[in-house]
Every structure is written in C-alpha cells, then in structure tokens.
Amino acid sequence: MDALINDIEIIKAKTTKINDVDFDNLTFGKILTDHMLECDFKDGKWQAPKVVPYQPITLDPSAKIFHYGQSVFEGMKAYKDADGTVWLFRPLDNFKRLNISSKRLAIPELPEDYFMNGLKALLKVDSDWIPRNEGSSLYIRPFIFASGKGFHASPADEYKFIIACAPSGSYFSGEVKVLIEEKYSRSANGGVGFAKAGGNYAGQFYPTQLAVDKGYQQVIWTDDNTHEYIEEAGAMNIFVRINDTLITGPTSDRILDGITRKSIIELAQSKGIPVEVRKITVSEVVEAAKNGSLKEMFGAGTAAVISPISGFGYKNEDYDIPEMEDAYASFLKKHITDIQTNKSEDPFGWRYKVE
Amino acid sequence: MDALINDIEIIKAKTTKINDVDFDNLTFGKILTDHMLECDFKDGKWQAPKVVPYQPITLDPSAKIFHYGQSVFEGMKAYKDADGTVWLFRPLDNFKRLNISSKRLAIPELPEDYFMNGLKALLKVDSDWIPRNEGSSLYIRPFIFASGKGFHASPADEYKFIIACAPSGSYFSGEVKVLIEEKYSRSANGGVGFAKAGGNYAGQFYPTQLAVDKGYQQVIWTDDNTHEYIEEAGAMNIFVRINDTLITGPTSDRILDGITRKSIIELAQSKGIPVEVRKITVSEVVEAAKNGSLKEMFGAGTAAVISPISGFGYKNEDYDIPEMEDAYASFLKKHITDIQTNKSEDPFGWRYKVE
CATH class of the missing domain: 3.30.470.10 (Aminotransferase class 4, branched-chain amino acid transferase, N-terminal domain)
Known part of the structure; x- marks a missing residue:
C-alpha cells in the first residue's frame, strides 16, 4: 500500500x-x-x-x-x-x-x-x-x-x-447531420432503454452504419411501434427549437434521463426561454422544417455537451437547418461549460469541487 | 505447435x-x-x-x-x-x-x-x-x-x-411454471430480439427475478406494445397445444429463429400432428386453460431441448396445465434426442458426424 x-x-x-x-x-x-x-x-x-x-x-x-x-x-x-x-x-x-x-x-x-x-x-x-x-x-x-x-x-x-x-477533446468533429429512423429501433416499452446498459449501444451500431453510409453522422431514434415520435439521438438526448420554443421529449422507460438534458431544461427556463417537455412528432418537425419555423435541432449529452445538428434526412428527403446567430445551442453550451469550468456563478449548485 | x-x-x-x-x-x-x-x-x-x-x-x-x-x-x-x-x-x-x-x-x-x-x-x-x-x-x-x-x-x-x-446435465431441474409478462419486454420492433445478442439476456434477468420471487421459473415474453401476444420464453421459443393442434408464434425481428423450434415444427408435421405457425394471443391461451382445451405448453431450445410447462400465471391468477399421457412434449423430445444421439434414423438429415 x-x-x-x-x-x-x-x-x-x-x-x-x-x-x-x-x-x-x-x-x-x-x-x-x-x-x-x-x-x-x-x-x-x-x-x-x-x-x-x-x-x-x-x-x-x-x-x-x-x-x-x-x-x-x-x-x-x-x-x-x-x-x-x-x-x-x-x-x-x-x-x-x-x-x-x-x-x-x-x-x-x-x-x-x-x-x-x-x-x-x-x-x-x-x-x-x-x-x-x-x-x-x-x-x-x-x-x-x-x-x-x-x-x-x-x-x-x-x-x-x-x-x-x-x-x-470533442466527441464530434465537423457538422452533424442526422437520419430520422423509419425501420430500426433503439428500445422497447418495458425494456432497458432508460438504463445506460451496454446492449443499448451495440444495437445502434448497425443502423447507424447504414445512416453513415448515406452521409449522416447519427440516427434519430423513433418509437418502435409507429416511428412517429422522436425519442433520442444515439448517445444523446434531442432538442428541437420551433420558432422560439425549445422542445424535448419526456423521459420514459425507453429514453435516458440525461443529466445534460435536464440541466439544459432548467438553465433555459431560468434564462426566460420557453421550454416544452412533451412528445415530439416527426411530422411536426418535418412541417416546421418546410415552413421555416424549425430554427434549431441539437443533441445533448455528457460526451458532446451540446451538439448542433445542421440537417436531417427523412423518407429520402433532406432538410437543412441553417446556422443562425444567437442560437440557443451556443448560448446554452457556453453557459453550461462556464458553470462546469468555474468561469461563471453556479446558481443551480451543479458544480462539485474535488478536494 | x-x-x-x-x-x-x-x-x-x-x-x-x-x-x-x-x-x-x-x-x-x-x-x-x-x-x-x-x-x-x-x-x-x-x-x-x-x-x-x-x-x-x-x-x-x-x-x-x-x-x-x-x-x-x-x-x-x-x-x-x-x-x-x-x-x-x-x-x-x-x-x-x-x-x-x-x-x-x-x-x-x-x-x-x-x-x-x-x-x-x-x-x-x-x-x-x-x-x-x-x-x-x-x-x-x-x-x-x-x-x-x-x-x-x-x-x-x-x-x-x-x-x-x-x-x-439438464438446464432446468424440477417443474417449470411461467409468468406471462404484462409490464416488461424483451425486445422492440426493429430491435435485436431475433439475434443471439448478449444484451437481450441481461435485460431479462430483473423481470425474471421478480417472477422467481413470485414462485415462477421463467417469464413468457409478450409484445412490447400491447402485451397481448405471446412471443418467447426467456432462453426458449414457446409452443402451446390447444386440443390436438400444436401452435407456435412466427419468427420476427423480435423472436429468435430457434433451431429446436423449427426442428419441432418439421418433426411434428411429419408425424401427422396438426401444426399452426401464427400469432398466439394471451387471451386465447387463458380461455383454453379455463375451458380445458389447453393440453400442453412447452419451451424449446438447445439448452433445455423441450421443457414442459406445468402452469402459468397471468393477472394474479394461476392456471395449471395437468400432466397428460401421450404428451406431444415427451413424444417430440424423445424423437429429437434419438436423432441427436444416433439412436434412430434421421430422415431429415439433421445429424452431423464429427470425423
């Protein structure tokens, strides 16, 4: 010893x-x-x-x-x-x-x-x-x-x-485009999707590889029954901004209760950003992309913190999400990393000193 | 070397x-x-x-x-x-x-x-x-x-x-009673349930332990969406006999394509046993148990070969499946193991000599 x-x-x-x-x-x-x-x-x-x-x-x-x-x-x-x-x-x-x-x-x-x-x-x-x-x-x-x-x-x-x-260093290099999944699934009702279980990740590799072969970096997982609801992005939770409202799906037995996810919700609310935690349909995201109200989409997780998504594919169509000034993604990422690295006040008590 | x-x-x-x-x-x-x-x-x-x-x-x-x-x-x-x-x-x-x-x-x-x-x-x-x-x-x-x-x-x-x-030696010792699952699930549509992937097994341990605590040995998995269809038993495929008909569910992306399962189907058909490969509802099994037409239920897999089930639980009720003479389970198990161990002819060409 x-x-x-x-x-x-x-x-x-x-x-x-x-x-x-x-x-x-x-x-x-x-x-x-x-x-x-x-x-x-x-x-x-x-x-x-x-x-x-x-x-x-x-x-x-x-x-x-x-x-x-x-x-x-x-x-x-x-x-x-x-x-x-x-x-x-x-x-x-x-x-x-x-x-x-x-x-x-x-x-x-x-x-x-x-x-x-x-x-x-x-x-x-x-x-x-x-x-x-x-x-x-x-x-x-x-x-x-x-x-x-x-x-x-x-x-x-x-x-x-x-x-x-x-x-x-950073988890992703370069832009992140995602494919909204129509066939494969990440997790079942009553399954282990909410757990950080090894098997949840191996099951994503093959569908993700198929998406990579088509020019995307990640898969957006949808529910296994209808593929109509947006659930999670590979190793991240998913947020969309429609007009000025930030939306993320509720946690469930299929979705990981992400620590970055819940920090973003709390931080955004404290900054006066309207936040909705509710089911997100694929059709509303596609519709918002078409009519220009889809302003942002980003993944959230410990590895990538906040990872802006520059576009998505769905049913063989590609939808761009143009980069915007004053994006929530960069605003929130800066606030969170400033708290994490002791560059700003921490009104939430999230930071933990190792001594 | x-x-x-x-x-x-x-x-x-x-x-x-x-x-x-x-x-x-x-x-x-x-x-x-x-x-x-x-x-x-x-x-x-x-x-x-x-x-x-x-x-x-x-x-x-x-x-x-x-x-x-x-x-x-x-x-x-x-x-x-x-x-x-x-x-x-x-x-x-x-x-x-x-x-x-x-x-x-x-x-x-x-x-x-x-x-x-x-x-x-x-x-x-x-x-x-x-x-x-x-x-x-x-x-x-x-x-x-x-x-x-x-x-x-x-x-x-x-x-x-x-x-x-x-x-x-044998995989199970003693009688096998099963619990038909109403909450937890083994696999998702579009998931990895059809694969012999490690993660499929770990996810079953906790629900199976809950069933063991209630006095059952195994869980009968149902579909994750409605829990109305019988899919698989832990490490086995599942067969039911209603009157004289042997029924097993079709394989899918949620259900393992068991080698013992398909051998049983072929063997039973060759012996003149009526076989149906179709979706099995929980309600028809419960109904058959109530009216006496549920004659047998058994699991099939390499480890256990054929494992007769002596009863099942569902919605806090227990249903016995009394042992019967001339059970399909023992008839089919004897035929399969006789083929496996070179004690009988092998009209199917299943046996493989190691030389």
Missing part, C-alpha cells in the same frame, strides 16, 4: 505515460490515464475499492459479460479551472443513475461512498491528466460488468466496478 | 482436469473442458483459429465489450453414441445464425471453415469430455465479443471468437 486518500487504498503506478500525450490534439476516449479505480463484488457484497495502476483485466472465458451483456456505465467529465481546482458536474446524479441502471440489469447496487470517495481519490492521483485547454476535459467512465462465471442465463455472482479516465 | 487437425493449429494443455469431474452428476455450463478455440479479428480480417488450452482472457479496461455490449453467441450440443462416434445437430444452422446475429450487432462475419473446422478440431481434442450418459451432452458455446479499445460509441476494430465447451 502506498497511501490512503479518502479512506481509499492507493497503489501507484511505477511509471507515467503522461509525457507521451499531446494535450493540444486530444481525440475522444482513446488515451487512458495512469490509474483506475477497481472494486469487486464477491461473497455477496462490494469489497473496498482501490486505486491501482491502469492495467488489463483478466477474466474466465465463461464470465457472463461475454455471453449475457450484463453491464452498465456512466459518462462524466472533470475540469480544471485557472487556479488548478478540479470540478465535477452533478456527480451524484451519475451515481444515482448508475444504480438505477444496475437495478434494471440485476446488478447489485453500489454504496455511494465507494463511488464518490473512489472517484475523488482517483482524480487526485491522476490530477495532472485533467486538461486545462478550452474544449478539453477528463472524460470519466465508471462501469460495472458481470465477471462471475457459467453459461446459465441468470445474473452473475461476481461483478467488477471500474472507473477509468481519458483526457479527451 | 503440437499438431494440425483440419488445418487448425493445436496447442495442447499440459494437464487435464477431467479426472475431477463427476459425469454422473453434471449441472449446466459450469465445468469447462481442457481446451478452447480462439480466433482474433484484427487488421481488418479474421486470423487463423487455434485450439489452445482453456485459459483466462486478458483485455484492456476500455475494450468495447465492457461498455457497449457488442457480443453474440450460439448454443450447440455434441453427443457421443454407443460406438463412440461424435454427433452434432444442424451445426451449419448455428453458424449461419451466428453471422446473422453478428451482422445486426455490426460484428464482422466469420468464414464458415474457421467455424466448422475449428469446432471439429476442438471436439477431437476434447473428445473424452463428451458425456455418454442419458440426458447429458457436451454443451458448446461459440461466442464473439468486441475486444477493440476506446470509449467512442462505435463498433470495435478488434474482436475475439471463442468456442468453449462444458459437459452438462
């Missing part, structure tokens, strides 16, 4: 990879830091987490993660301000959602102190990895998967909770 | 675990054989498979299997007859379905000879592990998962295909 931080045992890496990293040209989620948090569920309970050197995971080939997709994750970011203070954004909401996801996937829920103290200890050990560059941050990936063995299709008896971190 | 079998490189284990195995008291899928087939997708193609000692898999924590559920699998069985000859059951159908699943999960498709020659080489090396006991078999688990790295939510650039084997 090298040290204890927040009651978390720290085993330090003998060398660092940080000198090989070009912090001015970061991509997303490819370069991992020197350490990770590791915590095992066995003998019926979560064991004490440890910060250990970032290292490979060794699993039996019959580990249930390989066969039955029992895994959940979160996405978070840490920022370093001009004074070198480290900030998180609503981390307890990520913790709570992780347990909501776990429950639906029959994974044992995690104690809050293991998550929060473990995360803070890891961020202290890898503090030098948190970028200060505009537009960059330390992307944090907490995840849990079934490490228990056996081919019986039932919940595992052992799990691993890991937090790994990757200094990252 | 120790040897070549069917052009497959063999690296033999230095020791065997077989002497520790009680072949008279096998459970399902817990004891693994001495070897496994291993095949990597990298540099844009599947590399030559090898038979290697059964051993742990080492992965980077950012491997996409942990985050995005990109995995598919198959279930097969090998049998040894009285002469010691080894038999598979319709293995090419498993191979084809594996590639159908892979395509939907954006996993590169596998060449047929890597699958078939690799499987046969593995079965020769671990031939002593194939049980001869009545009701036991070698359960074979081919699976593919994303081993490529990175947190970007997109298909991996590297994969592992593995075949592992477990000498196994």
Whole structure:
C-alpha cells in the first residue's frame, strides 16, 4: 500500500505515460490515464475499492459479460479551472443513475461512498491528466460488468466496478447531420432503454452504419411501434427549437434521463426561454422544417455537451437547418461549460469541487 | 505447435482436469473442458483459429465489450453414441445464425471453415469430455465479443471468437411454471430480439427475478406494445397445444429463429400432428386453460431441448396445465434426442458426424 486518500487504498503506478500525450490534439476516449479505480463484488457484497495502476483485466472465458451483456456505465467529465481546482458536474446524479441502471440489469447496487470517495481519490492521483485547454476535459467512465462465471442465463455472482479516465477533446468533429429512423429501433416499452446498459449501444451500431453510409453522422431514434415520435439521438438526448420554443421529449422507460438534458431544461427556463417537455412528432418537425419555423435541432449529452445538428434526412428527403446567430445551442453550451469550468456563478449548485 | 487437425493449429494443455469431474452428476455450463478455440479479428480480417488450452482472457479496461455490449453467441450440443462416434445437430444452422446475429450487432462475419473446422478440431481434442450418459451432452458455446479499445460509441476494430465447451446435465431441474409478462419486454420492433445478442439476456434477468420471487421459473415474453401476444420464453421459443393442434408464434425481428423450434415444427408435421405457425394471443391461451382445451405448453431450445410447462400465471391468477399421457412434449423430445444421439434414423438429415 502506498497511501490512503479518502479512506481509499492507493497503489501507484511505477511509471507515467503522461509525457507521451499531446494535450493540444486530444481525440475522444482513446488515451487512458495512469490509474483506475477497481472494486469487486464477491461473497455477496462490494469489497473496498482501490486505486491501482491502469492495467488489463483478466477474466474466465465463461464470465457472463461475454455471453449475457450484463453491464452498465456512466459518462462524466472533470475540469480544471485557472487556479488548478478540479470540478465535477452533478456527480451524484451519475451515481444515482448508475444504480438505477444496475437495478434494471440485476446488478447489485453500489454504496455511494465507494463511488464518490473512489472517484475523488482517483482524480487526485491522476490530477495532472485533467486538461486545462478550452474544449478539453477528463472524460470519466465508471462501469460495472458481470465477471462471475457459467453459461446459465441468470445474473452473475461476481461483478467488477471500474472507473477509468481519458483526457479527451470533442466527441464530434465537423457538422452533424442526422437520419430520422423509419425501420430500426433503439428500445422497447418495458425494456432497458432508460438504463445506460451496454446492449443499448451495440444495437445502434448497425443502423447507424447504414445512416453513415448515406452521409449522416447519427440516427434519430423513433418509437418502435409507429416511428412517429422522436425519442433520442444515439448517445444523446434531442432538442428541437420551433420558432422560439425549445422542445424535448419526456423521459420514459425507453429514453435516458440525461443529466445534460435536464440541466439544459432548467438553465433555459431560468434564462426566460420557453421550454416544452412533451412528445415530439416527426411530422411536426418535418412541417416546421418546410415552413421555416424549425430554427434549431441539437443533441445533448455528457460526451458532446451540446451538439448542433445542421440537417436531417427523412423518407429520402433532406432538410437543412441553417446556422443562425444567437442560437440557443451556443448560448446554452457556453453557459453550461462556464458553470462546469468555474468561469461563471453556479446558481443551480451543479458544480462539485474535488478536494 | 503440437499438431494440425483440419488445418487448425493445436496447442495442447499440459494437464487435464477431467479426472475431477463427476459425469454422473453434471449441472449446466459450469465445468469447462481442457481446451478452447480462439480466433482474433484484427487488421481488418479474421486470423487463423487455434485450439489452445482453456485459459483466462486478458483485455484492456476500455475494450468495447465492457461498455457497449457488442457480443453474440450460439448454443450447440455434441453427443457421443454407443460406438463412440461424435454427433452434432444442424451445426451449419448455428453458424449461419451466428453471422446473422453478428451482422445486426455490426460484428464482422466469420468464414464458415474457421467455424466448422475449428469446432471439429476442438471436439477431437476434447473428445473424452463428451458425456455418454442419458440426458447429458457436451454443451458448446461459440461466442464473439468486441475486444477493440476506446470509449467512442462505435463498433470495435478488434474482436475475439471463442468456442468453449462444458459437459452438462439438464438446464432446468424440477417443474417449470411461467409468468406471462404484462409490464416488461424483451425486445422492440426493429430491435435485436431475433439475434443471439448478449444484451437481450441481461435485460431479462430483473423481470425474471421478480417472477422467481413470485414462485415462477421463467417469464413468457409478450409484445412490447400491447402485451397481448405471446412471443418467447426467456432462453426458449414457446409452443402451446390447444386440443390436438400444436401452435407456435412466427419468427420476427423480435423472436429468435430457434433451431429446436423449427426442428419441432418439421418433426411434428411429419408425424401427422396438426401444426399452426401464427400469432398466439394471451387471451386465447387463458380461455383454453379455463375451458380445458389447453393440453400442453412447452419451451424449446438447445439448452433445455423441450421443457414442459406445468402452469402459468397471468393477472394474479394461476392456471395449471395437468400432466397428460401421450404428451406431444415427451413424444417430440424423445424423437429429437434419438436423432441427436444416433439412436434412430434421421430422415431429415439433421445429424452431423464429427470425423
């Protein structure tokens, strides 16, 4: 044992990879830091987490993660301000959602102190990895998967909770055009769409690839029964602005309760922007695009924060959404990132100081 | 390199675990054989498979299997007859379905000879592990998962295909009662329900646990939109017998195209049993249970072959399905297992000799 931080045992890496990293040209989620948090569920309970050197995971080939997709994750970011203070954004909401996801996937829920103290200890050990560059941050990936063995299709008896971190630049490069999906679906009523479950993402890759082949970057998912309602964009929630009103769909058992999504709703309302949380039909969006009242469309999520959409395809027609001055997307993104990076006041109490 | 079998490189284990195995008291899928087939997708193609000692898999924590559920699998069985000859059951159908699943999960498709020659080489090396006991078999688990790295939510650039084997007894012990699901769902229209994707299974664990807590063993999944149609039972397709007619639902993008299911349909028809492949409503099953015309209900799948259901719950009522003489379930199960184990003629050409 090298040290204890927040009651978390720290085993330090003998060398660092940080000198090989070009912090001015970061991509997303490819370069991992020197350490990770590791915590095992066995003998019926979560064991004490440890910060250990970032290292490979060794699993039996019959580990249930390989066969039955029992895994959940979160996405978070840490920022370093001009004074070198480290900030998180609503981390307890990520913790709570992780347990909501776990429950639906029959994974044992995690104690809050293991998550929060473990995360803070890891961020202290890898503090030098948190970028200060505009537009960059330390992307944090907490995840849990079934490490228990056996081919019986039932919940595992052992799990691993890991937090790994990757200094990252922007998620999307260039413009984002989306295809409104008419055939494939992301989630079912009564399914796991509201959870950050691994399987929700793999199922999107093939339809997304078909959309990419047609010249789009992302799919806008619609309900699986009628394909008449707009639900979610791949790894993001979706907002549309019709005239001056900002609209997003309500959360449901098919739609992720996004932390960026709910922050945008609250922030926009506080700035006097009219916000509606209600079902959005594809036909109203198409109609608004035709008559010029569709002013903006953007995705919202931790990875991309706010990602403006420059056009969409539907039933073999393309609709442009011309860039506008005073767009809500850039206004809201600036406000949120200023709060996240401690450049502005935080009237909502969203910012969380790591100390 | 120790040897070549069917052009497959063999690296033999230095020791065997077989002497520790009680072949008279096998459970399902817990004891693994001495070897496994291993095949990597990298540099844009599947590399030559090898038979290697059964051993742990080492992965980077950012491997996409942990985050995005990109995995598919198959279930097969090998049998040894009285002469010691080894038999598979319709293995090419498993191979084809594996590639159908892979395509939907954006996993590169596998060449047929890597699958078939690799499987046969593995079965020769671990031939002593194939049980001869009545009701036991070698359960074979081919699976593919994303081993490529990175947190970007997109298909991996590297994969592992593995075949592992477990000498196994029966999947269920004791009677099977099922709960017809009214709230949760297994799959969406346009989703991945027809694929043997890992994520399809993890999503069933929590609702199944709720059913187990109420005294049932499995959930009967209904459509996610109305919950009025019977679709699938957990890891099995579902059949009902009303009067003398055997009925099963049609396959769709929500329902797995089960190999045992289609074998039962063909076998039953050849034996003069009236078979209907059509949508089954929950209300007709409840009505048939009430008026006594529901004679049988059973699950069908590789693991359980045919698993008779002794009753079901629906809307807080329980319905018994009394055991009957001359049940289709036992008649069909005997015929199928006799074909599988080379105890009878095989007019369908389903049996596949491993040589």
